Amino acid sequence: MLATVIHAARDIRVEEVADPVILAPTDAIVRVVAACVCGSDLWPYRGITPTTKPRRIGHEFVGVVESVGDAVSRVRVGDFVIAPFYWCDMTCANCVNGVSTSCLNGGWWGAPDRHGDFVDGAQGEVVRVPLADGTLVATPGMPAPELIPSLLTLADVMGTGHHAAVSAGVGPGSTVVVVGDGAVGLCAVLAAKRLGASRVVAMSRHSDRQAIAREFGADDIIEERGAEGIARVKELFDGIGPDCVLECVGTAESMEQALKSARPGGMVGYVGVPNGGAELPIQLMFGSNVGANGGVAPVRNYVEELLPEVLDGRIAPGRVFDLEVPLAEAAEAYAAMDERRATKVLLRP
Numbered sequence: 001m002l003a004t005v006i007h008a009a010r011d012i013r014v015e016e017v018a019d020p021v022i023l024a025p026t027d028a029i030v031r032v033v034a035a036c037v038c039g040s041d042l043w044p045y046r047g048i049t050p051t052t053k054p055r056r057i058g059h060e061f062v063g064v065v066e067s068v069g070d071a072v073s074r075v076r077v078g079d080f081v082i083a084p085f086y087w088c089d090m091t092c093a094n095c096v097n098g099v100s101t102s103c104l105n106g107g108w109w110g111a112p113d114r115h116g117d118f119v120d121g122a123q124g125e126v127v128r129v130p131l132a133d134g135t136l137v138a139t140p141g142m143p144a145p146e147l148i149p150s151l152l153t154l155a156d157v158m159g160t161g162h163h164a165a166v167s168a169g170v171g172p173g174s175t176v177v178v179v180g181d182g183a184v185g186l187c188a189v190l191a192a193k194r195l196g197a198s199r200v201v202a203m204s205r206h207s208d209r210q211a212i213a214r215e216f217g218a219d220d221i222i223e224e225r226g227a228e229g230i231a232r233v234k235e236l237f238d239g240i241g242p243d244c245v246l247e248c249v250g251t252a253e254s255m256e257q258a259l260k261s262a263r264p265g266g267m268v269g270y271v272g273v274p275n276g277g278a279e280l281p282i283q284l285m286f287g288s289n290v291g292a293n294g295g296v297a298p299v300r301n302y303v304e305e306l307l308p309e310v311l312d313g314r315i316a317p318g319r320v321f322d323l324e325v326p327l328a329e330a331a332e333a334y335a336a337m338d339e340r341r342a343t344k345v346l347l348r349p
C-alpha cells in the first residue's frame with residue numbers, strides 16, 4: 001500500500017510500504033477514505049521538531065473497516081468509522097474520566113504500540129487500529145459523501161476547538177475571543193457559538209479565514225495583534241475583556257495575547273501545541289485572577305456529543321477544508337499549508 005513518509009524538513013514522500021495485518025485480537029484494519037494534514041504536522045515539516053530518520057506521518061482519518069480481530073465486538077466489518085488522533089481503550093480510569101489522550105493503554109499513530117509493533121500513520125491507504133472497540137466510532141450507516149470532511153474534523157480539529165471552549169468554561173451568555181485562525185481556531189468559534197456564547201470575536205488577518213469565522217458565527221473580527229490587539233479586545237468588551245479566551249496557536253506571543261485579553265477573573269482555554277516556547281506568567285495571572293485550563297484535546301471523548309450534529313447538518317466544521325488532493329500528492333498538501341495557500345488540506349487515498 002501507499003503511505004506518506006517524512007524524510008527530513010520539507011521532504012515528504014508517498015511510498016510503497018507493508019500492508020498492515022491484524023496483530024492483536026483487539027485490532028481492526030481500516031481502509032482510509034479521507035485523511036488530512038494537521039497544523040502540528042507542520043512542526044516537523046518546517047524542521048522546528050527534527051526528523052532524524054524517515055518516519056510515517058499523519059494522525060487524522062476516517063475510513064471503512066476491512067477486518068477485525070477476534071476480541072473486537074463493537075466495530076464491524078463494513079462500518080464507516082472515525083478515528084481520533086490517537087488510539088485508546090475508553091475503559092481505563094483516565095478514559096472514563098474524560099482524558100482519553102492519557103489512556104493507560106493507548107498510544108499514537110505512526111509509532112510502535114506497547115508490544116513494539118508498528119502502528120500506521122493516518123496519511124496512507126490502510127491503517128492497523130489498536131484497541132479498535134475504544135478507538136473507533138462507527139456512524140449509523142454509510143454517510144453521504146458531502147459529510148465526510150465534517151466527520152473527519154471529529155478526528156482532531158473540531159474536537160480540539162470544542163476542548164478549548166469547554167476548558168475555558170464557555171456556556172450560555174459567555175463572551176469569547178478566539179486567538180488563532182487556523183482550522184482549530186475556526187472550529188473553536190463554531191464550538192463557542194454551539195455552547196451558547198452570546199458574542200464571539202475571532203482574531204484573524206486573513207480574509208478567507210475571516211469569512212469562515214463569520215460563517216461559523218463570529219460576531220466581529222480583530223486584525224490587530226500584540227498590544228494593539230489587546231487594546232482592541234478590551235474596547236469591544238466594555239473596556240475589561242471577554243469572559244473566555246480560546247488560545248489555538250501555542251506560541252509565546254499567542255499565549256500572552258490570550259492571557260492579557262481575558263477580563264479579570266476570566267479563563268483561557270488553551271489547545272495550541274506549545275512548541276513555540278509558551279510559558280505561564282504566574283505573576284500576571286495572580287494579579288488578574290485570569291486562569292488557564294486546557295491541554296491536548298481528548299477528542300475521542302467528544303465524538304458522541306458532536307457526531308449527531310454533524311450528521312443532521314446542525315454544524316458543518318468540514319468547511320475548514322479548502323483544498324483536496326490525492327494522497328499521492330501529499331507533498332503539495334504540506335506545501336500549500338506551509339505557504340498558507342490552504343487552511344486545511346484533505347487527502348484522498
Ligand SMILES: [Zn+2]
Pocket residue numbers: 088089090091092093094095096100102103104105106
Ligand atoms: Zn484508556
